[in-house]
Amino acid sequence: MPTKRSLFRGLALGAVALVVTGLGADTPTQTIDAGGMTFQAPASWKSARPTNAMRKAQLSVEPVKGDDDRAELVLFAFAGGGGSVEDNVNRWRGFFKDADGNAPRIESKSVKGKNVEVTRVEIAGRYVAPEFPGSQKLHNKPNYRLLGGIVQHGGVGYFFRMIGPEKTMVAARPAFDELLASIKVAN
Numbered sequence: 562m563p564t565k566r567s568l569f570r571g572l573a574l575g576a577v578a579l580v581v582t583g584l585g586a587d588t589p590t591q592t593i594d595a596g597g598m599t600f601q602a603p604a605s606w607k608s609a610r611p612t613n614a615m616r617k618a619q620l621s622v623e624p625v626k627g628d629d630d631r632a633e634l635v636l637f638a639f640a641g642g643g644g645s646v647e648d649n650v651n652r653w654r655g656f657f658k659d660a661d662g663n664a665p666r667i668e669s670k671s672v673k674g675k676n677v678e679v680t681r682v683e684i685a686g687r688y689v690a691p692e693f694p695g696s697q698k699l700h701n702k703p704n705y706r707l708l709g710g711i712v713q714h715g716g717v718g719y720f721f722r723m724i725g726p727e728k729t730m731v732a733a734r735p736a737f738d739e740l741l742a743s744i745k746v747a748n
Contacts, residue, residue: 601743603736624729632725643718656690674744682709706730708737714746
């Protein structure tokens with residue numbers, strides 16, 4: 562039977578581990594090589610074989626307590642650019658509705674990757690995108706969020722799109738921002 566002292570020591574070590582984890586100190590990462598672009602992602606984000614040829618990388622993030630669904634991060638790359646940053650941000654905005662059924666507010670800013678500029682995008686609301694391209698059937702997921710990153714470099718448009726339930730996405734936000742800062746494009 563554990564003593565009070567051993568229980569206290571275990572609780573104290575657990576609290577320290579939670580604080581260190583929460584701060585992101587020494588969180589293990591994985592390097593993802595997406596053919597011309599590399600980036601760092603948390604090792605806990607499970608890399609999977611892309612489900613179609615347009616996807617250059619695909620990762621899933623386990624839900625946090627209170628969410629049922631995983632978040633998914635996908636990297637698309639399009640020769641020729643894939644449209645302007647503004648066009649893509651507006652398309653992503655169309656995937657969501659606010660509480661009144663209108664297009665939600667967009668947060669967008671420029672951040673630095675290792676050797677590129679990245680447009681960072683954040684949108685939240687009810688996720689109502691088509692279930693797959695061309696589908697008439699729409700998702701209907703309240704309290705969802707998109708974290709995005711767009712890089713235009715050397716005639717190629719790279720689009721990071723991470724979508725998932727609110728709590729999971731808010732918890733993943735710092736790691737997503739670190740991922741954007743780690744982006745390196747081959748010259």
